[in-house]
Amino acid sequence: MEKQANTTLDTAKDVVTFDVVLSENFVMMELSGIVDVLRIANRVLSFEKFKWKFCSEDGGRVTSSIGAYVETEVIAENPRPDHVVFIGSADPFYMSLDVEKFAARYRHGGALVILLAEAASRYISSNQDNAILHTTHWENRALLEEEQGIYGIRSSLAVTQDQVITSAGMGATADIALALLGRYVSSAKLMIVSKIILHDRIRAFDTLQPEILATLNTDARILNKAVKIMQENIEEPVTMTDLAKSIGRTPRWLERNFKSLTGCSPGRYYRELRLSHAHNLLLNTNMSIQEVALACGYQSGFSVAYRQSFGQTPHQVRRAQIDKM
Incomplete structure (x- = not known):
């Protein structure tokens, strides 16, 4: 059963927890898009409202696509965070972790599962009959169409389906993190966090991935x-x-x-x-x-x-x- 979002005021001391699951050759922009938003939110609130830990299938050091690395814990047998964020590999040929398997483990524990870009693609590949209910980055969508004949994947930045959010990742990761943040902090505090990261507006999940011009003209x-x-x-x-x-x-x-x-x-x-x-x-x-x-x-x-x-x-x-x- 999905955990209900806590909508109490900024002063509520209930801690909100995140597991950030990394694959080898993960995208640093996506890691920063999640963790820095949470870090800045804690700073704005003046207490540690949000906590996170880094996990991987085998634990130990996991290296990003730019060579920086993160020390991780092994994914627990019965994980119980409020949220889990899966950050996939920048290399589609890399045999990454079984996203479907571990997402199911976290869902069983009640976590809201957030799948970014390549991780979302792997999930869609394992759930082809429901591809029209999900999204991923447009490059990954093109690969799924060409290689696996999976069509109908949505073009929006993110889609929520039951306990799973699939998303385009990359620069949209900050929008997703801010949207999640909005469940736990006031609009005023959310706006401050948004301004600190120079994010002039939080794009809605149903925003289409960018075309040539974002304008009402x-x-x-x-x-x-x-x-x-x-x-x-x-x-x-x-x-x-x-x-x-x-x-x-x-x-x-x-x-x-x-x-x-x-x-x-x-x-x-x-x-x-x-x-x-x-x-x-x-x-x-x-x-x-x-x-x-x-x-x-x-x-x-x-x-x-x-x-x-x-x-x-x-x-x-x-x-x-x-x-x-």
């Missing part, structure tokens, strides 16, 4: 529709004429307004979007270079376009990946 909303169409048609690119027609505008309007608001033409943006997807697939999947090219809408000319964008050929990037293994 009508033209920008129309252009975001164009970007969404681009994102949904990576493998079979649409022409700029068809794209303009899809958003109810002329090709000239699309070209002029897109460049005015983004600094580049829609054609160039579309090309870079496809090549960025190709780069992600080259680094994080075992797909052949030909398969990557086709998945990104290139029947020919892929190597030349890729080299112009990234300064290396796809073969050079793939060889470098092999040499790391």
Whole structure:
């Protein structure tokens, strides 16, 4: 049974506990996004309202993707924190811990389970029938679609389903931490913490992962529709004429307004979007270079376009990946 959030005043001395579960090669930004928010909240409250400990499957030293490390405890057999945050590996090839197994262990103890980015992806992979009820970082979502054929994953920053929050992680981690904080501190104190970390607004969970422009401007909303169409048609690119027609505008309007608001033409943006997807697939999947090219809408000319964008050929990037293994 899920523990109910304590909504008492800032002066309540009830301690709120967190286990932070780390995988080898974890993302430091996500660790900081959770722990620093809690640390600053304690400072603002002038007492230790929030406590946390670092855990891993085997305990001991766990190293981040930037080389910094954290000493951890072994995950308890019957853990009882109020919350547990799983931070996955920055390397999708790394055989990380069984997120489904350990999330179930924490849920049994009543904890609210928060899964960030790669950890959320592993959970979704183990719960494919319920993929539409969860989210993960857009790069991870693309990999799940390409490698496992899992579609329908949400594009929002975070989704709450029963005792589990799946999320995009990365920069959105601070939004999630602040949202959790809001269950235990007043709005005034929450605003102070937010301002200290220079977070000008706390994004709601249903906020979509960033598109080209976060604005209420009508033209920008129309252009975001164009970007969404681009994102949904990576493998079979649409022409700029068809794209303009899809958003109810002329090709000239699309070209002029897109460049005015983004600094580049829609054609160039579309090309870079496809090549960025190709780069992600080259680094994080075992797909052949030909398969990557086709998945990104290139029947020919892929190597030349890729080299112009990234300064290396796809073969050079793939060889470098092999040499790391």
